[in-house]
Amino acid sequence: MRQARIALELLAPAVLVVAVALFGTLVSASTQTYVITTLVNVAIVVALYVFIGNSGVLSFGHVSFVAVGAWTAGILSMPASEKPAIMPNLAGFLRDTTVGNVPSLALAAAVGAAYALIVGLPLMRLSGLAAGIATLGVLEITHNVLRYWEKIGPGLNTFSAVPETTGLLQAAVGALIAVAVAFLYQRSRYGRMLRATREDAAAASAVGVSVYGQRLVAFTLSGALAGLAGGLYVHLLPVNTELLYLNLTFITLAMLVIGGATSLWGAVVGAVVVSAVDSFLAEAENGVHVPGGTLDFPSGTRIVVVGALMAFVLIVRPSGLTGGRELPLPRALARSLLTKFSA
Amino acid sequence: MTLVGTFLGADWQTLADAFGLGGIYALMAVGIGLVFGVLRLVNFAYGQLVMAGAYALAFAYERGWPVWVGILLCFAVVVVLSVAMDWVVFRLLRSQSPAVMLVATFAVAFLLQSIALLWFKPLGKIAASLSSLNQPWTISGVDIRKISVVATLIAFGCLVALVVLLGRTSVGLHMRAAALDFRTARLLGVRANRVITSAVLISGLLAATVAVLMTVQTPLVTPDFALRDTILVLAGVVLGGMNRLISATLGGFAIGFAAGFLGGALPTDQSQYLPSFLFAAVILVLLIRPAGLFTRGSQQAVERV
Numbered sequence: 315m316r317q318a319r320i321a322l323e324l325l326a327p328a329v330l331v332v333a334v335a336l337f338g339t340l341v342s343a344s345t346q347t348y349v350i351t352t353l354v355n356v357a358i359v360v361a362l363y364v365f366i367g368n369s370g371v372l373s374f375g376h377v378s379f380v381a382v383g384a385w386t387a388g389i390l391s392m393p394a395s396e397k398p399a400i401m402p403n404l405a406g407f408l409r410d411t412t413v414g415n416v417p418s419l420a421l422a423a424a425v426g427a428a429y430a431l432i433v434g435l436p437l438m439r440l441s442g443l444a445a446g447i448a449t450l451g452v453l454e455i456t457h458n459v460l461r462y463w464e465k466i467g468p469g470l471n472t473f474s475a476v477p478e479t480t481g482l483l484q485a486a487v488g489a490l491i492a493v494a495v496a497f498l499y500q501r502s503r504y505g506r507m508l509r510a511t512r513e514d515a516a517a518a519s520a521v522g523v524s525v526y527g528q529r530l531v532a533f534t535l536s537g538a539l540a541g542l543a544g545g546l547y548v549h550l551l552p553v554n555t556e557l558l559y560l561n562l563t564f565i566t567l568a569m570l571v572i573g574g575a576t577s578l579w580g581a582v583v584g585a586v587v588v589s590a591v592d593s594f595l596a597e598a599e600n601g602v603h604v605p606g607g608t609l610d611f612p613s614g615t616r617i618v619v620v621g622a623l624m625a626f627v628l629i630v631r632p633s634g635l636t637g638g639r640e641l642p643l644p645r646a647l648a649r650s651l652l653t654k655f656s657a
Numbered sequence: 658m659t660l661v662g663t664f665l666g667a668d669w670q671t672l673a674d675a676f677g678l679g680g681i682y683a684l685m686a687v688g689i690g691l692v693f694g695v696l697r698l699v700n701f702a703y704g705q706l707v708m709a710g711a712y713a714l715a716f717a718y719e720r721g722w723p724v725w726v727g728i729l730l731c732f733a734v735v736v737v738l739s740v741a742m743d744w745v746v747f748r749l750l751r752s753q754s755p756a757v758m759l760v761a762t763f764a765v766a767f768l769l770q771s772i773a774l775l776w777f778k779p780l781g782k783i784a785a786s787l788s789s790l791n792q793p794w795t796i797s798g799v800d801i802r803k804i805s806v807v808a809t810l811i812a813f814g815c816l817v818a819l820v821v822l823l824g825r826t827s828v829g830l831h832m833r834a835a836a837l838d839f840r841t842a843r844l845l846g847v848r849a850n851r852v853i854t855s856a857v858l859i860s861g862l863l864a865a866t867v868a869v870l871m872t873v874q875t876p877l878v879t880p881d882f883a884l885r886d887t888i889l890v891l892a893g894v895v896l897g898g899m900n901r902l903i904s905a906t907l908g909g910f911a912i913g914f915a916a917g918f919l920g921g922a923l924p925t926d927q928s929q930y931l932p933s934f935l936f937a938a939v940i941l942v943l944l945i946r947p948a949g950l951f952t953r954g955s956q957q958a959v960e961r962v
Contacts, residue, residue, distance in 0.1 A: 372759065436944050443699060444947045446759065447895040450888065451936035458932045560884075564767050571760050614774040621768030628761045629749045 315651045319643055324497040326641040327582040328490060331356060334586055335486035346482065347551075348593035353485035354546045356585040358562075359569045360492040361539035363581035365532045366570060368505060370512035371441055374563055375433070375449030378456035379537040381558035382429045383422035383544025385460060388473040388553070391418040396475035403464035415479045419488070419545040426541015427534050434533035438526050441515070453563060461555040472554040480550035488546045492539045496578050504531050561617070565592070568624040574634025579641045584634065591623065592616050670793075670801055671921035677805035677870075678917030679910040680812025684867050685890040686909020687819060688860035690902045694836030695856045697755055698747055699899075701762040703864060704887030705769035706742075710735040710868025711878040712777060715784035724786045732865040739861030743853065766884075773880040781879040784872040791873065804873045815866060816906065819859070823902075828855050836902070885932075889916060892939045898949020907951045912939070 331353065338349030362376050389401070390413045397409055413421065437448050460467055480488075499505045508528040510518040515525050547553055565588070573584015595616040627634065643651075689703050713734040717727030746765055750758050790807055793800040823829035828851075834842040835852045843849050871883060890909050897908015912935065919931055942950055 437940070440943060440947055443755070443759075443895055443899060444943045447892050448940045448943050451892060451940045454888065454936045455933045458930060462929045561767075564763060567760065568764065612775055614771050617767055617771035618775060621764045621771060624764040625746055625761055625768065628753075628757055628764065629746070632750075632753050632757050 315648070318647070318651055319640075320501070322643060323501075323578065323640045324494070326579050327493045327497075330582055330586060331486060331489045331493060335482050338482045345593075345597075348589070348596070350480060350482055350485045350550060352586060352589035352593065353482075353489045354480065354543055354550060355566065355569065355589045356489040356582055357485075357492040357543035357546060358540060358566050359573070359581045359585040360489070360496050360578065361536045361543055362566055362570050363575065363578060364496050364499060364536035364539060365529075367575045367577065367581060368500060368508045368512065368532055369529050370576075371529065372446045373449040373533075374446060374567070375452035375456075376536065376540050377558055377563045377566070378433075378453045379426040379430050379540035380544035380547065380562070381456055381460055381555070383426040383541030384473070384548040384553050384558060385467045385544075386425040386541070387418040387422040387545035388476045388548040389467055390421060391415060391549070392473075392476050400471050400473070400475060401464065401468045403469075404467070405465045408466065415477065415484075415549065419542060419549075422545030422548075423538045423542040426544065427538035429541070430537020431530070431534045434530045434537070438529040438533060453559070457555055457559050468554070470554070472552045473548055474552045476548055476552070478549060478551075480546050484549070485546060488542060492542065493578065493582065495535070495539060496581075499532070499535060500578060504528060508532050565617075565620060568620055572624055572627045572634060574636035574638035576633070576638035577636055577640045580634050580636035580638055583636055587635065588620060588623070592620060595619055670805075671918060673801045673805035673809075674921050675914045675917035677808035679914035680809045681867055681870050682886065682890050682893060682913025682916075683906050683910040684812050684815055684863050684870075685886065686894045686897070686906050687816065687902065688863040688867075689890065689894050689909075690899065690905035691832075691856045691860050691863075693894075693899055693905070694902060695832060695839065695853055696747065696751070696758075697839075698750075698758045699755070699762065699891065700860075701759065701887070701891070702742065702766035702769060703860070703890075704883040705766050705773075706735050706739055706861060706864035707868045707871065707883040707887075708773060708878070708880065709738050709769070710865045711784055711872050711882050712773065712782065714786065714868065714872050715782035715878045718784045718786045719782065727784075727786050728869055731868055732862065735865035735868060736858060736861040739857055739864065740854070743857045766887075770880050770884065777878075777880065779880060781877045783876050784878050785876040787869070787873045788876060804870070808870045808873075811866065811870065815863065822859075828852075832856060889913070889935065892936065896939050896942050896950055898952035900949070900952060904949055904951035908949065911950075 334349060334352055334356075338346050338353075341349065358376075358380055361379070362373070365371070365376070366373055389397075389404070389408050390411060392400070392412070394410070394412050397404060401409075433452055437445065437452070440448055460469075462469060500509070507518070507523045508531070510521075510523055511525045511528055519525050544558070547558075566585075569584040569588040570581055571584070572588055573582070574580025595611060598611045599615060631637070685703060685707070689700055692698055692700050710731040713731040714727050717730050722730075742765060746761060747758070750761050753761075790804040791802055793802050794806065823833055831842070831847045831852050832855065834845070834847055835849070839849070842852075867883075871886070872878065875882070889912055893908040893910075893912030894905045895908070896912065897906070898904035915938070916931065916935060919934065920928055923931065946952070
């Protein structure tokens with residue numbers, strides 16, 4: 315019974331990811347791009363969840379780790395012949411190093427983790443509003459530096475010419491890795507300790523849990539996942555600094571909150587549901603045929619709807635669509651398991 | 658070190674600009690701080706109130722209406738929007754945790770911004786009815802733009818008026834009591850909705866004032882008008898200390914002054930990194946004094962996000 319529940323905690327989000335990916339194989343190529351984006355969003359939101367969901371501390375700064383991951387993977391995997399045109403001022407060793415697809419993703423995760431660790435070392439002492447503002451500060455600084463420092467990237471240019479390797483398979487594998495890591499973490503001793511600090515920081519530290527240490531572990535781990543997601547992102551479409559800034563922060567945070575911030579299931583559901591709505595609206599901004607006519611929304615409708623949806627969910631169901639709980643066992647299954655074990 | 662050099666060599670115009678911007682940011686800080694005091698709500702969407710006011714001014718300017726009509730329209734729009742925001746969203750969230758409320762205001766901010774994007778298109782509109790204020794006054798051989806002085810004076814005037822309101826009227830007394838301890842204040846007969854509505858009203862009035870002052874220096878009104886300023890002011894408010902209005906105001910002024918001063922004094926190749934400097938300073942201060950720079954004693958913040 316207990317094992318079934320634990321298995322479901324991993325399987326439910328994983329099956330949802332696989333289902334989305336399978337759906338992606340059935341649709342046209344243009345729709346498939348939306349499906350791939352959805353899967354990358356799942357990875358970002360799960361990264362957010364690992365820290366925000368388990369610690370209860372708000373972070374507006376995770377998109378900076380996504381950006382750093384995207385920069386790492388983008389610079390290192392761009393063909394050496396293309397680099398001078400897009401990044402004329404790139405530092406020497408970055409110009410001369412070129413790695414393949416998978417190593418670039420691994421490095422993106424590593425750099426994301428390292429950056430999160432460096433940022434987290436001082437910042438994890440903060441909580442509450444101070445933490446929110448400080449992480450927002452990290453986002454501002456990262457955005458500002460990546461935008462103007464041309465030694466470490468394209469600056470204001472766009473990351474074109476990066477091999478577009480993030481297809482359905484790579485995005486799905488990336489999202490599954492994120493889900494698996496988040497699952498293993500939340501079942502681990504560290505995950506439990508961090509959740510204890512979320513429920514009552516004073517009580518947790520009274521039994522010997524280091525609030526600072528546990529938050530730092532989660533922050534670093536979620537930095538790694540966010541970096542990985544950034545790597546996936548840059549292999550999907552040509553990104554620039556503006557794409558990895560406030561709008562992405564808002565929309566991923568909205569996904570987490572709408573789904574339910576305190577469960578892995580909620581994070582994945584939120585990412586999938588909001589991405590689906592968002593993709594539909596993006597398509598409708600170009601005009602889409604539905605039974606009974608053509609929908610043609612003016613561009614910009616997406617954020618209006620997502621913003622309204624987020625406010626609505628917060629008012630009606632502040633703990634998210636899933637109530638912030640993992641998927642419960644279906645009643646019938648639970649009953650049959652119960653009778654089997656008690657017999 | 659260039660920074661020291663700029664300190665010594667700063668001209669009067671830069672200083673006056675810095676004071677003007679500090680004053681404007683102080684007004685925004687008061688608007689955010691007042692609402693936080695009674696509602697424990699950090700209003701991320703405050704900048705969008707300013708944006709709406711700026712669009713109202715642009716609307717009036719496009720039609721060639723007199724200046725005072727534009728300003729009146731700006732005040733009307735902002736105050737209505739401010740109260741509507743409270744009624745439609747914040748009132749329903751009052752029992753929620755501060756984190757939920759912060760995320761909700763984040764959503765409202767993006768909602769309003771994208772409505773503006775849909776409605777007015779991304780290119781922006783011009784609100785230049787007060788642009789004559791950009792001309793300089795010459796005081797004993799030194800040129801100073803009028804708007805810098807006007808902004809400083811108006812900000813100062815508003816703050817004095819607010820101090821009088823909070824200190825000498827019964828509504829002010831109620832608001833201070835509610836800010837200190839909302840539940841006890843209610844038990845002692847303070848009418849909650851009246852206090853909240855007046856706080857929201859005043860913060861709306863301040864946002865409208867800020868809109869008028871800001872459009873003088875930045876006449877191009879776009880959907881992300883005042884967004885960057887709001888982020889800076891929020892940082893300043895937390896930096897100063899949210900729990901007391903005076904410390905929040907000082908924090909707002911400090912960050913506005915720093916932004917204006919460094920922005921004017923640094924050469925371009927360094928001033929493009931200005932946000933980094935400012936936020937690095939904010940983070941540094943938060944690490945040393947998480948409860949705020951201008952707070953007294955070891956008061957712990959009440960909110961738990």
